[in-house]
Amino acid sequence: MTQNEALFKSIFDRNNRKVYHLCYGYTGDSDAANDLMQETFIKVWQNLDKFRNQSQISTWIYRIAVNTCLSYLRVEKRKVTDEINERIIETKADEVSDKQEQVNQLYKCIAQLEENERIIITMVLDEVPYQEIAEISGISEGNLRVKIHRIKNKLTEIYNRHERF
Amino acid sequence: MKDFNELKQLWHVQQENEGVSYDAILSTIRHTKNKYTSKLLTHVISIIIIVLMTLYIFVTVPFYTWTTQLSMFIVIICLIYYMIVQIKDYQAINKSENLLNKPEEYISYLTIYKHHRYKLNTRNYKIYTICLSIAIGLYLIEMSFYVSAIALAIFAVATIAWFLICYFILMKVYIKKESEKLEELIGKLKNLKDQFSG
Numbered sequence: 028m029t030q031n032e033a034l035f036k037s038i039f040d041r042n043n044r045k046v047y048h049l050c051y052g053y054t055g056d057s058d059a060a061n062d063l064m065q066e067t068f069i070k071v072w073q074n075l076d077k078f079r080n081q082s083q084i085s086t087w088i089y090r091i092a093v094n095t096c097l098s099y100l101r102v103e104k105r106k107v108t109d110e111i112n113e114r115i116i117e118t119k120a121d122e123v124s125d126k127q128e129q130v131n132q133l134y135k136c137i138a139q140l141e142e143n144e145r146i147i148i149t150m151v152l153d154e155v156p157y158q159e160i161a162e163i164s165g166i167s168e169g170n171l172r173v174k175i176h177r178i179k180n181k182l183t184e185i186y187n188r189h190e191r192f
Numbered sequence: 193m194k195d196f197n198e199l200k201q202l203w204h205v206q207q208e209n210e211g212v213s214y215d216a217i218l219s220t221i222r223h224t225k226n227k228y229t230s231k232l233l234t235h236v237i238s239i240i241i242i243v244l245m246t247l248y249i250f251v252t253v254p255f256y257t258w259t260t261q262l263s264m265f266i267v268i269i270c271l272i273y274y275m276i277v278q279i280k281d282y283q284a285i286n287k288s289e290n291l292l293n294k295p296e297e298y299i300s301y302l303t304i305y306k307h308h309r310y311k312l313n314t315r316n317y318k319i320y321t322i323c324l325s326i327a328i329g330l331y332l333i334e335m336s337f338y339v340s341a342i343a344l345a346i347f348a349v350a351t352i353a354w355f356l357i358c359y360f361i362l363m364k365v366y367i368k369k370e371s372e373k374l375e376e377l378i379g380k381l382k383n384l385k386d387q388f389s390g
Contacts, residue, residue, distance in 0.1 A: 032218065035214075035218070036214055039214045039217070040214070043209075043212070043214075044208070044209070047209045047211075047212075048203075048206075051209075057209075057211065060209075060211075061209070061211035064209075064211075064212055065212050065216075065217055065220060068212075068217045069217065069220065069221055070291055072217075072221050074291065074292070077289075077292065087292065090291070090292050090294075091291050091292065094290075094291050094292075094293070094295060094298045095291075097295060097298060097299060097302070097384060098302060100377060100380050100381075126202070126205050126206075127206065127207055129202055130202060130203070130205070130206040130207075133199060133202060133203065141387055142383075142384055142387055143295070143384070143388050144387075146295075152199070152200055152203040153203075164294070164295060165294030165295055165296050165297070165388060166388070180196075182196070182199065183194065183195060183196050183199065186194060187193050187194060190193075190194070
């Protein structure tokens with residue numbers, strides 16, 4: 028394994044979970060999230076030389092992930108056929124636990140928020156410090172706190188509305 | 193009824209995603225890189241072969257008029273320009289400093305990029321077609337020395353008809369489609385920009 032590959036592996040191991048959450052929260056679709064996560068890490072690999080000058084790795088990765096998500100504009104339909112997806116969903120359906128079903132529901136609710144709200148709340152749920160979220164999203168910390176308060180209420184309301192049905 | 197803290201607890205019990213592994217990403221990187229390199233190489237080699245062949249013809253064939261050489265020169269310039277633009281564009285979008293910018297700045301960059309692609313796909317394509325028409329027109333002068341007047345007229349009419357169809361029908365449809373696509377994209381990007389700057 029080359030030095031670059033070793034560095035990339037350690038970056039991937041430490042960050043893939045959070046990046047996946049962000050992409051899933053943004054798209055509301057696990058297949059699209061996997062595609063975006065893969066795209067994010069490909070860009071991480073292509074820009075590894077730029078990382079060497081950065082101190083905060085998570086901010087750097089999140090920036091790439093957020094910008095990759097923003098480029099995902101749903102203009103073109105996904106290449107994966109619906110038929111294959113349906114088959115996968117059918118097979119997996121029985122295995123999905125009750126808790127996981129609630130998590131999936133939570134993702135669906137996040138997908139109903141505005142794009143920047145999805146990105147911010149996913150990071151809040153993953154316990155990224157507010158200062159870092161502000162740095163990643165380019166919003167002032169004061170403004171961010173107000174936004175987070177509003178998004179939390181909005182998400183809770185959407186979730187509870189869905190749970191009632 | 194759940195409050196936000198309960199949603200947060202729920203968030204932390206979610207299953208690990210096993211959809212994409214480190215090995216799969218590395219293999220995709222290698223595969224994409226190889227695929228792109230071979231595609232690029234094919235492009236460059238094809239252009240070089242065409243340029244060399246044209247140069248050979250340029251030097252060895254005694255043409256009746258200099259307009260033929262000019263037409264060859266125009267075609268070569270068009271081909272090389274097209275290749276350079278495609279390569280530069282690919283590099284710009286794949287290894288971009290802009291990826292590390294704040295979302296608001298990145299959205300501005302995306303907006304400019306989409307406009308640039310639109311211009312490339314419409315205005316530059318138009319110029320490309322015009323240059324090609326001029327090149328064929330110039331070659332017709334050379335042809336007039338070899339073929340009969342009727343054959344030349346048929347060839348000229350067929351060529352003009354083809355370019356008129358391209359320009360007034362196919363290109364109009366294409367530009368309309370591209371323009372609608374751009375409008376939709378810019379609308380979405382504007383919406384995103386408002387969210388991040390608001």
